[in-house]
Amino acid sequence: MTGSAHDGTHDPKLRSWVASANEPGSDFPVQNLPFGSFRRRGRDETLRCGVAIGDRILDIGAALAAGAFPPQAERAAAAAAGPVLNALMELGPGAWSLLRAAFSHALREGSPHERELEAALVPMAAAELALPMDVGDYTDFYASIYHATAVGALLRPDEPLLPNYKWLPVAYHGRASTVVISGSGVRRPVGQTMPSGAQTPFVGPSKRLDYELEVGIVVGVPNALGDRVAIEGAERHLFGLCLLNDWSARDVQGWEYRPLGPFLAKNFATTISPWIVTMEALEPYRAGWQRNGDDPQPLPYLDCADLRTRGAIDLQLEVRLETAAMRAAGQAPVQLSRSNFRDCYWTVSQMLAHHTVNGCALRSGDLFGSGTQSGPAPEEAGSLLELTQAGRRPLVLPNGERRAFLEDGDRVMLRGWCEKRGAARIGFGEASGTILPARA
């Protein structure tokens, strides 16, 4: 069952008059329609929002001016025509759905708007992409039990998983000002560390720089301070998902994090992919959320019947690495791991219900990270910390290079996609970043 395919926008047989959207393996077929912010490169243009279709971006403001939307979608289109999506996000799922239906109709084969919309298309290759929302607050969860157990085993062999883990989705606040768009360079952070056996801390470039493969979750509908969002309606507050790399300096983290959690080890950069895939686009990929027999039943505020039938999301994830040497030799990036967001211990609705149980106000454009998405098998680990056993077993790359942690020039690429029989494949594009040497 594919959920609410009521308006036909998920029909796998739909094709677009934008030919590249119909190519097998395209991340952006007409069933996807994710939102981003862009401008044409090399021109003196302001940023504006668009929708990805094949290898093109549909300029929403231009499409609106061309009269391509039915009256009921014009308000939402106008809210989406600025440089960021926050105004659209505030309008809520009814408006998002009307706009999606309008894009679907305008971009599918046989649309009467093809001719005028041709002029509103910009080639992705000619575009510069930007953060699609103003992020008010960024919260990072820790929702993969496989990651939490693996990291816990490295830090606390006698107690890998802490007693609270199966009762609440552990999270902490991250930094909004350093959320950057895919493609931005990531400067190796300088920080304070305490080398084993030393008497005085070392201050210098991090020697244990890592990535974390996460899913980004974007809040759409805000809640007022003091109001809690019940889990039954929690997903109606969510606008969509993206990919997120929670870059981490493990040596800095190990020294600074007690007792108040990670700070400078994380807040130097968080990379997200440019296209926000809406919750509605993900409908065909909802999956039952499961716990093992010995896991406790969720507390009532974290539980609802829907979870068992559609709480999870079947989103395939991949990390690839391209070193400077590989790039120079023209070698393809190497896959470091794959995992699936379906294996996450906590669902996105549980995250949102927990975040607001105390009345915490969420705003449109707020960002959650899911926590590193590691799967049950060791090779499904979403960070080098796990893959290399805290650096003790460096990876050997196809060209003979070894990697315990990231080196300058390394490019890390996160990818995500949903694919199954009977539904159109939809993709997330990429969240990539290249490590720049530390400042002298």
Added chain:
Amino acid sequence: MTGSAHDGTHDPKLRSWVASANEPGSDFPVQNLPFGSFRRRGRDETLRCGVAIGDRILDIGAALAAGAFPPQAERAAAAAAGPVLNALMELGPGAWSLLRAAFSHALREGSPHERELEAALVPMAAAELALPMDVGDYTDFYASIYHATAVGALLRPDEPLLPNYKWLPVAYHGRASTVVISGSGVRRPVGQTMPSGAQTPFVGPSKRLDYELEVGIVVGVPNALGDRVAIEGAERHLFGLCLLNDWSARDVQGWEYRPLGPFLAKNFATTISPWIVTMEALEPYRAGWQRNGDDPQPLPYLDCADLRTRGAIDLQLEVRLETAAMRAAGQAPVQLSRSNFRDCYWTVSQMLAHHTVNGCALRSGDLFGSGTQSGPAPEEAGSLLELTQAGRRPLVLPNGERRAFLEDGDRVMLRGWCEKRGAARIGFGEASGTILPARA
């Protein structure tokens, strides 16, 4: 020595033509001139920034329109005439200083502008105050060693102070969306806790709700992502200080905080006082920063010569409590503690230098909390957790009520002021909040 009293704005002999500013004990004499955001209550007005003078607020936009500023201060005044101060903050200390000098001249006795500025004054009693800046990110430090040691002793009797404490100013990210202005009600949070000996967590209103007496530190000048701010110039990035109450649900915190730090225990509300006292106004109250003989020398990036002569700030702090019963009986609030920001282990310049050592971008309007400011004596503790030994020794109030933690209806008032011989007393006003019952 009173620092850079070069322009005479700190001269204790200065008097204002606003009579209430000259009253002994006024928080807002002409030597202070703090900034806030206000509108007249009960009118359909937009928020705008003003400067506190005695029991009046000078409307900056109205003063600008009246021609009260010299040409060199007009750009800064225009930047400060909107609903928030972020644009003024971005202009930097040169502009702030010009504006301060202009206010000082316009508001002192003998000013030629008295007549036209009279019309730009609004009684504080008739004003509603609002957050004076858009807070991009809120960071909470942990910079009082007396607080850290006292709390550590409750949690880890064998290791009260963790090994990193004397090497780096420990901090974590808090939530920007729930920073509220003094006077806002604080809803008792619902949360998950694990009662001692229980098998299943409890979900309900926090039973151990506490305040934390902190100093708020407001960033003025931003730094670009990747750039670090050297400690020598760090204070030029700071706009000013306020009071901050980091409300804390101790029972929620105890269960949720491992391994990533406090989250829902803190992010339901953070109250700040409405007036930002500028760093320049604090010049006469700079004091030498000292460490004990057995404390390590700061690492070079956290050290500079200035620290020993003027790193600290002689800011007196006080917590008062008014219970609902006291209010009903017309009894005065009771003082719970006093302390002094001068006793803080880390200075504001060290906080900023540390925060940016990894290239973390700070934005105008970003807020730091200093961490709970407890002094060396037990009665100088800045939280109930410390004053009542985690609730084991409830306070007995003058009316016979007992308090282990806060009850519904309790009003907590933070106050701060600077006072010494040879300088004008300047005050911070108040950061207050009343506990509202949890939502059903």
